[in-house]
Amino acid sequence: MPDGVGSGEPTHDDKRQLPEPRLTRHWCGPGAAGARGPPTQVMTEPLPDARSSPAARRDILFRAFLAAFLMLFVGMVLTLLVADLMYPKAVHWRQALTTGRAEVWFAIRLSLLTSTITLIASVIVALPSAYVLSRFKLPGATIIDTIIDLPIVIPPPVIGLSLLVAFGPKGFGIDAFLEGRFGFAMMYEAWGIPLAQFMVAAGFCIRALKAAFDSINPRLEHVARSLGCSSWQAFWRVSLPLARNGLIAGAIMTWARALSEFGPILFFCGATPGKTEVLPISMFLNYSEAKIERAVVLALIMVLIAAGTLISFKKLGGKGYLW
Numbered sequence: 001m002p003d004g005v006g007s008g009e010p011t012h013d014d015k016r017q018l019p020e021p022r023l024t025r026h027w028c029g030p031g032a033a034g035a036r037g038p039p040t041q042v043m044t045e046p047l048p049d050a051r052s053s054p055a056a057r058r059d060i061l062f063r064a065f066l067a068a069f070l071m072l073f074v075g076m077v078l079t080l081l082v083a084d085l086m087y088p089k090a091v092h093w094r095q096a097l098t099t100g101r102a103e104v105w106f107a108i109r110l111s112l113l114t115s116t117i118t119l120i121a122s123v124i125v126a127l128p129s130a131y132v133l134s135r136f137k138l139p140g141a142t143i144i145d146t147i148i149d150l151p152i153v154i155p156p157p158v159i160g161l162s163l164l165v166a167f168g169p170k171g172f173g174i175d176a177f178l179e180g181r182f183g184f185a186m187m188y189e190a191w192g193i194p195l196a197q198f199m200v201a202a203g204f205c206i207r208a209l210k211a212a213f214d215s216i217n218p219r220l221e222h223v224a225r226s227l228g229c230s231s232w233q234a235f236w237r238v239s240l241p242l243a244r245n246g247l248i249a250g251a252i253m254t255w256a257r258a259l260s261e262f263g264p265i266l267f268f269c270g271a272t273p274g275k276t277e278v279l280p281i282s283m284f285l286n287y288s289e290a291k292i293e294r295a296v297v298l299a300l301i302m303v304l305i306a307a308g309t310l311i312s313f314k315k316l317g318g319k320g321y322l323w
Helices: 012-017 053-088 088-096 101-135 141-153 156-167 172-184 193-213 217-227 233-243 242-258 263-269 279-288 292-315
Strands: 023-026 038-045
Touching: 038 053, 038 217, 053 292, 101 141, 101 193, 101 242, 101 292, 156 172, 156 193, 193 233, 193 242, 193 263, 217 233, 233 242, 242 292, 263 279, 279 292
Parallel strands: none
Antiparallel strands: 023 038
């Protein structure tokens, strides 16, 4: 009997007619990533739907549980915004922009002017300060960090009250000195608004700019100095260009922080209509006079400014660590 006939084994011709098994190429063993050798072929079967497994269902429930807290807070914020948008009627907007036009536009102009002055002063102080904190090891660094953070974390009215005491006659008498020597005062005057804003915004700006410098590898500056650059040249030609977006984003948020200041201005400069009436003070005055509609209109103006500021911040790659 010929080989293979009646022995239960397929002949050479029969083997070629048999259907090929389903094979899946799995790279493992010698054929793993980066290794040499042929891939291993193993038999596989269709995998069950991963979403139907108990582990997958638990994972979905876990994510939904955590996301519920996020959506709860987002919903609360949206509820407040919708309430503000629905409260003033069209007539209230017209009144605010016609009969109260002078007051509203004065508050907007004064707010933009003082917050811009505060931003310039804050950047002048914060830029070298942030670089020093980011690059150098200072003695008493913990104490310095604490002092910088104090104006950020303490209640804003405390800043205003402290300024009032320091500039007053029972403090250091700074206001009397300025008025007698230079002819202008800071207490209860518009001149004091940038100072009240600066005391909070400067520390915030230092933290924001320090975060930008921390994101740059110091070795790049060392390489620049090894190629002949001085420390000053390495700072201007390497550090600042690399930190540009972070610096601009920090400056934008500092400006927004100064624009929203209320407590320090109220205590140090007062709430005088047409004199120290920035947007938050104007909203407070209208609320005190039971002009709720106009106060809400002013609040919405500040919300629009804040939204534009945040969009600019995100476009420049700003991160949440600034808060």
